[in-house]
Amino acid sequence: MLTFLALASVLLLGIVPERSQAIVIYTGWERHGLVGSDIRLSCSFFSWRWTSEDVTFSWTYRPDGSRDSISIFHYTGGVPYVDNKGPFRDRLEFVGNPGRRDGSILIKNLDFSDNGTFTCDAKNPPDIVGRPSSVRVLVFETVPIQAGVITGAIIGVVLGLLVLIVVIYYLMRFLVARRVFSLSVSKHGKKKKEGPQQRQLWTPPPLTCYPLP
């Protein structure tokens, strides 16, 4: 039994380093940009292995409505190769840090023709099995107003104030009730003592309520 376990564990330990595990690539989901501005597309990856010297990053671009992708950036052997013939010539810049697993690119002077999907594929040998990740770029003339920071801030502050007020109210009632039981004789104490007693004698209410004349 023990020998069988020992053999099995040695076999498993032997097999695992031969297999490469999956690499997980992270980009954004959607990026908005104004016409004429610069946009930074980030790409990073998670891998169980150390970052190798042969790490590669490649970006491809597929315009909206088209089915073909075009390769626009490749980093390999420590050298970044940017697009010098395609739609992004002279507009693409590598701003990543491959040593830190960052393969981000910067696209300058956005235009409406840049609407589309950018796909980042990273490989960290021997970790090469993974799914490339895509980020959608939307170019606007003016930035759309959606529910933004101010909206959330106002809602959060008001609700927080309400919760605070309710908590403080019940805390004060609780504290005053406790002070009553520690005080022996006082007019304030007597008045408050009657309060809780009244509540104990109170029975469940009828389901009617009319205003007093």
Add this chain to the structure above:
Amino acid sequence: MLMLAGIVVVHIATIIMLLVATMDSAWWVTETESTDLWYRWKFSDSAWHYTNVDNYQDAVEYFQTVQATSVLACIFAILALCVFVAQLFTLPKGHRFAFTGFLQLIACLCIMTAASIYTNTLHTNDSNGWYGHSYILAWVSFVLSLILTITYLVLRKKNE
């Protein structure tokens, strides 16, 4: 009993109106678009298209305040209904529904703030269009919630 039912019905109607005013993007309507508070419907090529709101660049803070206060009005109106039902069972006899009235008052003030800011800062010089049903419902729910606030602050539990 009838009065209780009436108050609850009016309160639920107010909540429904507030929800429609907040969620339906129809504060300002023209021939070809229905806009605010969250998205814009544009009519082109004989179909309605769902787009973003992107032209209040000089009044972004006011617009987001309208969004926030109308959402808060909905939240407080719903809270007031729940607290009213709870207070029906827990309030001592002869007491007023103070907490309910307080929450309903905040809801009333919030929707008043939202509608007032919208009226004052957006579409002031726009003659090409008219106010849509969400805007009208916002003002109607303001009136109803004001009436409900006064009712809750005046109403007392039956003292038998």
